[in-house]
Amino acid sequence: MGAKAKIMERTGKSFYERLYLIEIFKGMAVTLGHFMTNFLDNSKLYVRHYPEVQPEIPARWRGRHRLTKHEDGTMKCVACFMCQTNCPAKCIMIEAGERIDGRSEKMPVRFTIDLLECIYCGYCVEACPMDAIRMDTGIFAVTGADRQSFVMGLTALLATPGAYTEEEYKKGGV
Amino acid sequence: MSQLDLLLLVLRVAFGAFVPLCFIAVLVWMERRGAAFFQDRSGPNRAHIFGFRAGGLVQNLADAIKLITKEDIVPDHVKHKFYFVLAPVIVFSIAILSFAAVPFADALILGGKKYLMQTIPTDLGILWFLALAGFAVYGIILAGWSSHSKYGILGGLRAAAQVISYEIPMGFAIISALVVYGTVNLTEIAHYQGQLLFGFIPMWGVVVQPLGAIIFIVAAFAEANRTPFDLAEGESELVAGFHVEYSSMKFGMFFMGEYVAMFTSSAIIVTLYFGGYQIPWFSTEVLVNNARAITVLLMLLMPACAWIFIRWMHKNNRSHYDCPDDHRVREALIYAKIIWGVVAALEIVLFIYLITVSGGAADRILVALLQIATFLVKTTLMCFVYVWVRWTLPRFRYDQLQKLGWQILLPLSLLNIFVTSAVVVALN
Numbered sequence: 001m002g003a004k005a006k007i008m009e010r011t012g013k014s015f016y017e018r019l020y021l022i023e024i025f026k027g028m029a030v031t032l033g034h035f036m037t038n039f040l041d042n043s044k045l046y047v048r049h050y051p052e053v054q055p056e057i058p059a060r061w062r063g064r065h066r067l068t069k070h071e072d073g074t075m076k077c078v079a080c081f082m083c084q085t086n087c088p089a090k091c092i093m094i095e096a097g098e099r100i101d102g103r104s105e106k107m108p109v110r111f112t113i114d115l116l117e118c119i120y121c122g123y124c125v126e127a128c129p130m131d132a133i134r135m136d137t138g139i140f141a142v143t144g145a146d147r148q149s150f151v152m153g154l155t156a157l158l159a160t161p162g163a164y165t166e167e168e169y170k171k172g173g174v
Numbered sequence: 175m176s177q178l179d180l181l182l183l184v185l186r187v188a189f190g191a192f193v194p195l196c197f198i199a200v201l202v203w204m205e206r207r208g209a210a211f212f213q214d215r216s217g218p219n220r221a222h223i224f225g226f227r228a229g230g231l232v233q234n235l236a237d238a239i240k241l242i243t244k245e246d247i248v249p250d251h252v253k254h255k256f257y258f259v260l261a262p263v264i265v266f267s268i269a270i271l272s273f274a275a276v277p278f279a280d281a282l283i284l285g286g287k288k289y290l291m292q293t294i295p296t297d298l299g300i301l302w303f304l305a306l307a308g309f310a311v312y313g314i315i316l317a318g319w320s321s322h323s324k325y326g327i328l329g330g331l332r333a334a335a336q337v338i339s340y341e342i343p344m345g346f347a348i349i350s351a352l353v354v355y356g357t358v359n360l361t362e363i364a365h366y367q368g369q370l371l372f373g374f375i376p377m378w379g380v381v382v383q384p385l386g387a388i389i390f391i392v393a394a395f396a397e398a399n400r401t402p403f404d405l406a407e408g409e410s411e412l413v414a415g416f417h418v419e420y421s422s423m424k425f426g427m428f429f430m431g432e433y434v435a436m437f438t439s440s441a442i443i444v445t446l447y448f449g450g451y452q453i454p455w456f457s458t459e460v461l462v463n464n465a466r467a468i469t470v471l472l473m474l475l476m477p478a479c480a481w482i483f484i485r486w487m488h489k490n491n492r493s494h495y496d497c498p499d500d501h502r503v504r505e506a507l508i509y510a511k512i513i514w515g516v517v518a519a520l521e522i523v524l525f526i527y528l529i530t531v532s533g534g535a536a537d538r539i540l541v542a543l544l545q546i547a548t549f550l551v552k553t554t555l556m557c558f559v560y561v562w563v564r565w566t567l568p569r570f571r572y573d574q575l576q577k578l579g580w581q582i583l584l585p586l587s588l589l590n591i592f593v594t595s596a597v598v599v600a601l602n
Contacts, residue, residue, distance in 0.1 A: 021388070024567065031212045031566040038211040042490045046214045053495045 190293025
């Protein structure tokens with residue numbers, strides 16, 4: 001047998017409630033109360049004054065992507081195509097080339113993410129064996145005047161710094 | 175026709191044409207900021223010209239520019255383009271015209287002649303409103319039919335059925351009001367409400383006709399197609415209902431027509447049931463006879479009101495976040511200066527009036543201006559009730575709407591006619 005059914009008491013059938021008008025006036029009193037509080041002192045509004053006040057973004061929040069670097073400034077990405085293969089939206093396009101900084105054999109010569117295709121699922125970050133792609137920039141609003149400006153290139157992805165320290169990122173925020 | 179006749183004619187027509195238009199801006203602003211405050215949001219408060227946002231009023235200007243400059247599409251499948259374009263024109267112009275018979279001040283007596291303070295000085299009164307209110311729905315039906323889409327036609331059909339069912343209780347509510355007032359002339363109706371019941375209660379329609387007032391207000395909400403009776407639009411079921419195929423300023427006409435209709439029906443409600451232009455306990459004769467005392471009272475009240483308003487403004491017109499050299503505070507300081515300037519100018523005008531022209535014709539003009547102000551304040555409050563109801567009550571289901579109209583409002587309004595007539599006959 002399933003869970004015990006809870007029988008809810010039906011309301012709204014009494015004569016007093018069927019008069020409607022009294023209940024309507026009660027409801028209107030509630031809304032007027034809200035109006036008057038806010039009208040007399042508008043600092044009581046439940047509003048974040050965006051864009052002057054920005055929301056607090058936790059470290060695990062999936063924002064715009066970036067490509068990470070080693071301490072010596074060389075990129076961590078080895079062009080293994082894991083992220084591109086794993087991407088459900090097919091927004092990552094990598095072109096591999098020969099590595100010139102001597103760390104391993106391959107590195108991307110082109111790495112583009114089309115932010116208009118991206119669904120911000122974070123699978124690329126999970127798939128990456130080198131911790132080379134992260135979504136910890138804290139950028140949640142990307143704007144542009146044309147479609148081309150939403151296609152992030154290798155340099156732009158490398159140039160964006162992370163918004164959190166290494167410890168914060170590992171801990172995953174508070 | 176003397177020069178005075180001509181001047182008053184122009185002034186009255188200008189009032190009847192421009193006040194509803196100005197109220198579109200005020201009402202759209204009231205609706206959006208009001209809705210926001212009812213829901214604990216702040217509403218549009220960013221659009222500005224040189225830093226002056228006028229409490230969000232500038233947003234209307236931005237909206238108007240957007241609506242005017244958008245592409246005006248007449249869909250290809252529309253077969254009767256003439257009717258398609260005609261529909262918003264009907265809605266808008268009828269809404270403005272129906273204000274024409276509403277008196278905004280008591281009949282002005284100048285140079286021994288009596289001027290009715292209505293846009294069209296006619297004694298058709300409430301009949302004019304009834305005729306035109308019934309006609310406004312033709313615009314909606316025409317829009318729904320000519321846009322040749324199922325959502326449009328459903329919206330139009332709903333509007334038609336709704337107006338038929340609510341026109342009847344509305345008419346009956348008016349009949350019982352007319353039994354009490356004994357006239358259809360709105361100026362006389364408002365004049366009647368200047369009397370006192372038992373010597374101390376203002377004899378407003380809502381006091382002598384409480385049931386009629388409720389029925390009329392409910393029916394007027396339905397006539398103006400406002401929530402909870404906006405089934406013709408019903409965006410959750412019909413996308414946008416009758417105006418789904420309209421874009422740009424043709425949609426704008428429907429939008430503005432809705433607000434003008436709201437203003438007009440508020441004006442009618444105020445005239446029929448809330449004393450019209452009457453200031454409670456001060457009938458026109460009392461005001462004219464004590465014009466000097468009232469002027470002095472006004473001169474004292476004005477700075478007090480301005481002071482309270484400016485305190486409220488300084489409290490609320492500031493940024494609620496860290497903002498060095500707050501632009502909102504600077505804006506409020508300038509507004510305060512403007513308000514004090516206006517108050518000072520008005521004080522000077524009233525003072526000059528007191529020492530030079532008081533007594534005679536000037537008194538009557540002053541009283542007329544006071545009554546216009548009263549009328550506009552009352553109408554604005556009634557419009558606020560419209561906004562208040564819209565953001566409190568959910569929309570009716572369609573069968574509930576018809577049930578309310580035919581099974582509840584109709585018998586109640588009939589009962590009201592019998593009771594009212596019986597009381598009137600008994601008292602005579």
